[in-house]
Amino acid sequence: MEWITAENVIAVVTALIGALGYAELGAGSTAKGLHGIALDGRGPVLDELGSSPYPYREIEYAYTWGDPPTDSLTASFLAHLARGRGQDVVRARGHLPCATPKGLRICGEG
Structure with a gap:
């Protein structure tokens, strides 16, 4: 059985144009080609x-x-x-x- 990790999700989402996924903010904040989603005009900020x-x-x-x-x-x-x-x-x-x-x-x- 393969575990689904944040790293697995990030790898798939960054490889597929138009893909959406969910990962922990800390894991996804440094990935190239990944964009956070703003809710109510506000994006997630790790330091906040x-x-x-x-x-x-x-x-x-x-x-x-x-x-x-x-x-x-x-x-x-x-x-x-x-x-x-x-x-x-x-x-x-x-x-x-x-x-x-x-x-x-x-x-x-x-």
């Missing part, structure tokens, strides 16, 4: 995550079957995403961490 009036965004959720045990790998991973260096990784991939003041305003809307 959480403060931009751009109306389209996606929130990623982590689901567990109940609360994971405190000493589990799952609990450690979720804590890593919510605090400290994990948020740096999330930001480096072009996303807004929900566990920040700016992120809480956006993620809390969903």
